[in-house]
Amino acid sequence: MADPITPVLTKRWLSPNSWRLSTYEQLEGYTAIKNALRKPQEQIVALIKDAGLRGRGGAGFPAGVKWSFMPQTSDPARPHYLVINADEGEPGTCKDIPLMMADPHSLIEGCIIASYAMRANHCFIYVRGEVLHCIRRLHAAVREAYDAGYLGNDILGSGFDLDITVHAGAGAYICGEETALLDSLEGRRGQPRLKPPFPAAAGLYAKPTTVNNVETIATVPYIVNGGSDWFREMGTEKSPGPKIYSVSGHVENPGQYEAPLGTTLRELLELAGGMKDGVPLKFWTPGGSSTPLLTADHMDVPLDFEGAAEAGSMLGTTAIMVFNETVSVPWAVMKWTRFYEHESCGKCTPCREGTFWLAQVLERMVEGRGTEEDIDTMLDVCDNILGRSFCALGDGAVSPIESGIKYFRDEFLALCEDNKAKQSDSALVGASA
Amino acid sequence: MTESTEVFDADIHAKAAEIIGRYPVARSALLPMLHLVQSVQGYVSQEGISFCAEQLDLTDAEVSAVVTFYTMYKRKPCGEHLVSVCTNTLCAAMGGDAIYKKLAGHLGENGTPLGHEQTSGTPGEQGSITLEHAECLAACDLAPVLQVNYEYYDNQTEQSAVELVDALRKGERPQPTRGAPLTDLKSAEQQLAGFFPDEEQFTADVDGPSAAEETLRGATLAQDRGWVAPAMRDEEANHG
Ligand SMILES: Cc1cc2nc3c(=O)[nH]c(=O)nc-3n(C[C@H](O)[C@H](O)[C@H](O)COP(=O)(O)O)c2cc1C
Numbered sequence A: 001m002a003d004p005i006t007p008v009l010t011k012r013w014l015s016p017n018s019w020r021l022s023t024y025e026q027l028e029g030y031t032a033i034k035n036a037l038r039k040p041q042e043q044i045v046a047l048i049k050d051a052g053l054r055g056r057g058g059a060g061f062p063a064g065v066k067w068s069f070m071p072q073t074s075d076p077a078r079p080h081y082l083v084i085n086a087d088e089g090e091p092g093t094c095k096d097i098p099l100m101m102a103d104p105h106s107l108i109e110g111c112i113i114a115s116y117a118m119r120a121n122h123c124f125i126y127v128r129g130e131v132l133h134c135i136r137r138l139h140a141a142v143r144e145a146y147d148a149g150y151l152g153n154d155i156l157g158s159g160f161d162l163d164i165t166v167h168a169g170a171g172a173y174i175c176g177e178e179t180a181l182l183d184s185l186e187g188r189r190g191q192p193r194l195k196p197p198f199p200a201a202a203g204l205y206a207k208p209t210t211v212n213n214v215e216t217i218a219t220v221p222y223i224v225n226g227g228s229d230w231f232r233e234m235g236t237e238k239s240p241g242p243k244i245y246s247v248s249g250h251v252e253n254p255g256q257y258e259a260p261l262g263t264t265l266r267e268l269l270e271l272a273g274g275m276k277d278g279v280p281l282k283f284w285t286p287g288g289s290s291t292p293l294l295t296a297d298h299m300d301v302p303l304d305f306e307g308a309a310e311a312g313s314m315l316g317t318t319a320i321m322v323f324n325e326t327v328s329v330p331w332a333v334m335k336w337t338r339f340y341e342h343e344s345c346g347k348c349t350p351c352r353e354g355t356f357w358l359a360q361v362l363e364r365m366v367e368g369r370g371t372e373e374d375i376d377t378m379l380d381v382c383d384n385i386l387g388r389s390f391c392a393l394g395d396g397a398v399s400p401i402e403s404g405i406k407y408f409r410d411e412f413l414a415l416c417e418d419n420k421a422k423q424s425d426s427a428l429v430g431a432s433a
Numbered sequence B: 001m002t003e004s005t006e007v008f009d010a011d012i013h014a015k016a017a018e019i020i021g022r023y024p025v026a027r028s029a030l031l032p033m034l035h036l037v038q039s040v041q042g043y044v045s046q047e048g049i050s051f052c053a054e055q056l057d058l059t060d061a062e063v064s065a066v067v068t069f070y071t072m073y074k075r076k077p078c079g080e081h082l083v084s085v086c087t088n089t090l091c092a093a094m095g096g097d098a099i100y101k102k103l104a105g106h107l108g109e110n111g112t113p114l115g116h117e118q119t120s121g122t123p124g125e126q127g128s129i130t131l132e133h134a135e136c137l138a139a140c141d142l143a144p145v146l147q148v149n150y151e152y153y154d155n156q157t158e159q160s161a162v163e164l165v166d167a168l169r170k171g172e173r174p175q176p177t178r179g180a181p182l183t184d185l186k187s188a189e190q191q192l193a194g195f196f197p198d199e200e201q202f203t204a205d206v207d208g209p210s211a212a213e214e215t216l217r218g219a220t221l222a223q224d225r226g227w228v229a230p231a232m233r234d235e236e237a238n239h240g
């Protein structure tokens, strides 16, 4: 059994100036590329497959498998690209930004190895625009890496060339969706593309492209150094490795906890000092607002991809938002729905219209003007969004609503009852006047 | 309409060209170039749109369609500082909604609260502040958070937020919890376009604080308890 906390990605975070190249080099930094650049590309792809590394951006797709979709030849007319998804905008998610602030070189080293393995000579880091300090650190780290010969031409005499461009976004959650991100990186409105073709066939500039999350790629150097068996000493059979759990909300010690995949909420709460002021837990998300809510009955669900799915939710980004008894579920659901309404890109009707109406109904309900039929109307609208939207934002938007009603229907009903009572009261007043 | 060349000098033209040089296809430069334009005027004006269109061989309409898609591009002149309060659910439940409401009232005039993306004071002048509510800022463990010019002020209260904007109005620049010493919105936008101050200042900025207690909690707990990840075997490290 691994320890309750397994600092791998977070192991340098306590070191002074952990973001500097000198610190990184003192703590085994840039040893994995020396190892990797000597090997055939296929061997690295196979290693990542064997390790079972699954994407940390939400969907959990096996990284090695994704890499193997890239053409295994180099054609100067069809350059390959690696694009790092650093758009971190899923509500509750707050792991990639601190990772890049604390240890940007681990991401850069991962980019070098992944680019080499996929025969890409240009890598883009698409980072959301609202995180200036993080962007500054990335620029500084990229400069340091160029100066030290880890980037540019003929890296460490290996014959491999790589350029990294740090690209700041401009405030749009949908740009985290990988094909919207590519459109945005091409200087367009960030709207999702039809798939297929998948990015490995036609991605950035219609060239073979892989999009991976920050945490996914930052994990790669450790796998190269430690091997797949070492990686599998943490986590579960189908969800191996360590994972940064971001615990926020009504707990004593919110923060970033890097633990083996499969850790439960009960264990995480213990690490985080328990519920704030002892006020009991009411609901929580395992991986951001797009993953269905869970309750105090789910404290022992293993938080890996399989466990979260079996419990009727999703692992998502392991953004554990914890809410205590004082928080109204209809209110929280209304707030999230407004978010999806605001962030819907407008490309498809179910999501554009659906999120608008859902927000209207929920606002009315929270203000105490809802009816029981509204609950059914909402579930109906959700049915029409789920699986019928162009991208997964639509699916995510219905998660809080459906799960909120599933577990806390009484709370929605209570708001309607209040409303009914008020209406009949005023009817009585009217009658007696 | 003013000619874009009157607003954007040779230096900005050179910077625009430099941005284009970062990409295999010129149009990719549009988002950073719009940040550059905002660094000059504090918003994306019609001249700013034409400027980008000229550099990238696009039509004004094509650039406009992009500008309106992204919330960070402002269509009206902004204050010296942009204050963004996270009001997404987690922060809101932890006090973010109350902070936003408090600031809107505090910065408003004659009993009318300041609206979303409205400015207190004369845009561009010292002490002027544009207020907005923001979606999740990827700092939920430090909730409730707000940003000034996209630098983080963590674990805010109504009182700390009011003190912060009062200081800004007086021309002071309180240090962010995590970030470089505060400048103004235009300077921040220049950095978002990928242009940073000279070496000495840049080094100081980069080394500005980031290590919040919350960020380090897991790592600190592991250190205190002696918890570690499984050891890597040496032969793996050497031969893999
Ligand atoms: C609306 C929406 C927003 C997303 N936002 C992000 C994000 O901010 N960061 C991220 O890595 N993935 C995000 N994703 C997932 C990406 O589409 C993609 O699956 C991921 O970047 C792939 O990387 P991975 O395989 O390494 O996880 C988002 C998906 C959707 C539908």
Ligand code: SF4
Residues within 6 Å of the ligand: A174, A192, A343, A344, A345, A346, A347, A348, A349, A351, A352, A389, A390, A391, A392, A393, A394, A395
């Ligand atoms: S589901 Fe929503 S965000 Fe996705 S394409 Fe449709 S409108 Fe856009």
Ligand code: FES
Residues within 6 Å of the ligand: A091, A092, A093, B086, B087, B088, B089, B090, B091, B092, B135, B136, B137, B138, B139, B140, B143, B145
């Ligand atoms: S909800 Fe405010 S930073 Fe995430």
